[in-house]
Amino acid sequence: MKFKTEIKVIDGNPDLSFLLSENKKLFVTDENIFALKSLEKFFKNFSVLNKINSGNTQASLYSNKNNALIVIPAGEKYKTIDTVLAIIKAALAFSLTRKDIFTAIGGGVITDLTAFASSIYKRGAKVEFVSTTLLGMCDAAIGGKTGCDFEDYKNIAGTFFPADRLYVFPEFVKSLSDKEYISGLAEVIKTALLFDKKLFNLLETQKEKVLSRDSEVIYKMISLCVKAKTKIVKKDLTEKKERMLLNLGHTFGHALESRAGLGVLTHGECVAWGTCRALDLSQKLGLCSYDYFERVKKVSASYGYETDVVHKAFTDSKAILETMKNDKKNSSSKIRVILQRGLCKNIITEIEDEKILEALI
Ligand SMILES: NC(=O)c1ccc[n+]([C@@H]2O[C@H](COP(=O)([O-])OP(=O)(O)OC[C@H]3O[C@@H](n4cnc5c(N)ncnc54)[C@H](O)[C@@H]3O)[C@@H](O)[C@H]2O)c1
Known part of the structure; x- marks a missing residue:
């Protein structure tokens, strides 16, 4: 397997409207990022649809014409197989095919989870990242390691599955704690x-x-x-x-x-x-x-x-x-x-x- 991620580092305020697509796409993010002022305009493109329950993970599902969005609870606590399955449930609900794209918008937890879900969905769909944390931009979003935690083991289940594209907007780090x-x-x-x-x-x-x-x-x-x-x-x-x-x-x-x-x-x-x-x-x-x-x-x-x-x-x-x-x-x-x-x-x-x-x- 080769590292083949196309990476763009983009200066200025993040405008993600270019990511909305005529083709089917599933966006994945967490509750904190969903609430960011800098992404308010982007997330306004979606209307609330329903809830997805998967074990201990309760996520919210949104959609617009061709694209769907799943918002999962934030934090390492939710880096679980339940959340991976919630993402897969959302992909199934929107009949995503292997040619469609999973787009993670978030830090290392969101990019690891989304890439893991996409790597096993129908034996491997496409995945792209918008990294929103300093750790994600400099480390987690680059290099193809995907996964989730299980019991007390960090990243114990996972795959190597490099994203097709990575968009880095350094300005995102300004809203980090x-x-x-x-x-x-x-x-x-x-x-x-x-x-x-x-x-x-x-x-x-x-x-x-x-x-x-x-x-x-x-x-x-x-x-x-x-x-x-x-x-x-x-x-x-x-x-x-x-x-x-x-x-x-x-x-x-x-x-x-x-x-x-x-x-x-x-x-x-x-x-x-x-x-x-x-x-x-x-x-x-x-x-x-x-x-x-x-x-x-x-x-x-x-x-x-x-x-x-x-x-x-x-x-x-x-x-x-x-x-x-x-x-x-x-x-x-x-x-x-x-x-x-x-x-x-x-x-x-x-x-x-x-x-x-x-x-x-
Ligand atoms: N795949 C890899 O190679 C690799 C490498 C290093 C770390 N990791 C993984 O990365 C994870 C840690 O990543 P992380 O530190 O990005 O954690 P994270 O994804 O949990 O993000 C940290 C917190 O910041 C919030 N957040 C994200 N972007 C924000 C923004 N722009 N403004 C305000 N808040 C924001 C998130 O909601 C979360 O609460 C760990 O699970 C670790 O195992 C993976």
């Missing part, structure tokens, strides 16, 4: 460290503009992230090699995220902390300089992330190590981590427990 914006920013910092010195320089020198979501700066920042992620997934869609690099900070971060209790810390807060741990380990192993580790820590702290070795949300380092050992990304008894020799000098490696623990205490 600070919490969501800062969470997405951790992936931007990670991308800069891995692949883009200019982007890291922008994050170091233009903090005020990044935080105030200056239009020019967010456009540049998001465009650079889109370019970097696209380049990697074109080389390695199914994460056999280079794509693993995108897990910088994630092995440590995921362990903290689950130990702190899902939802206590944002994904971004955990990734930022985990990235500092990966670089602390890198300098302890003599791979990168102490100065580089300190430089990254300083930038991370300047955006408000916890950089101390013991995170106050969960202080038991040995328990974090245990969780890291269970991470599905390990291929042997050692723990796979992404380390660095310096800015944009990346290493994929496996490390013994004792060494990992040294970076956690």
Whole structure:
């Protein structure tokens, strides 16, 4: 399977009217996005039709001449197989064929769910995305990973199914809550460290503009992230090699995220902390300089992330190590981590427990 998404980064206020089609289409969004002022005009094209119930998911169905719209409850809590089936029920209600299009308008939850539903609907229909969160634009909407959660397992059911088209309107990030914006920013910092010195320089020198979501700066920042992620997934869609690099900070971060209790810390807060741990380990192993580790820590702290070795949300380092050992990304008894020799000098490696623990205490 090849990565074949056509991506457009579009400046200015989002006007989605061009997406309405003479052919059948199913739009999928969540309640928060449905209520956005910036999309009021677009959603006015639809009239309410009925409810769709699927297990614990209650969604609302709308339609206009040829297009339908399903609005699902917002949040990770609804990233379930029930919601995937609600989307499929809506597609069936509108007799969508494999040639028709599912259009997701939303963050990572909506794009993952919609792409999963479209990938299994009649063995694969078309899907396109309008990404509306910083995390979605820079990460989730690019690269073809789809899925939903099940019981306590995140993204445990899913497929590789790249969208046909992705529309990125950086202006959408202006209505994100600070919490969501800062969470997405951790992936931007990670991308800069891995692949883009200019982007890291922008994050170091233009903090005020990044935080105030200056239009020019967010456009540049998001465009650079889109370019970097696209380049990697074109080389390695199914994460056999280079794509693993995108897990910088994630092995440590995921362990903290689950130990702190899902939802206590944002994904971004955990990734930022985990990235500092990966670089602390890198300098302890003599791979990168102490100065580089300190430089990254300083930038991370300047955006408000916890950089101390013991995170106050969960202080038991040995328990974090245990969780890291269970991470599905390990291929042997050692723990796979992404380390660095310096800015944009990346290493994929496996490390013994004792060494990992040294970076956690
Ligand atoms: N497929 C991948 O490669 C990949 C990569 C990273 C993350 N993910 C997945 O992405 C999900 C997280 O994505 P997310 O952070 O975008 O979460 P999300 O989709 O839940 O969006 C976060 C919140 O912001 C709201 N929102 C969305 N756009 C908005 C806007 N423009 N203005 C105001 N509010 C808005 C949403 O309603 C939601 O409440 C996780 O489920 C994760 O597993 C997938």
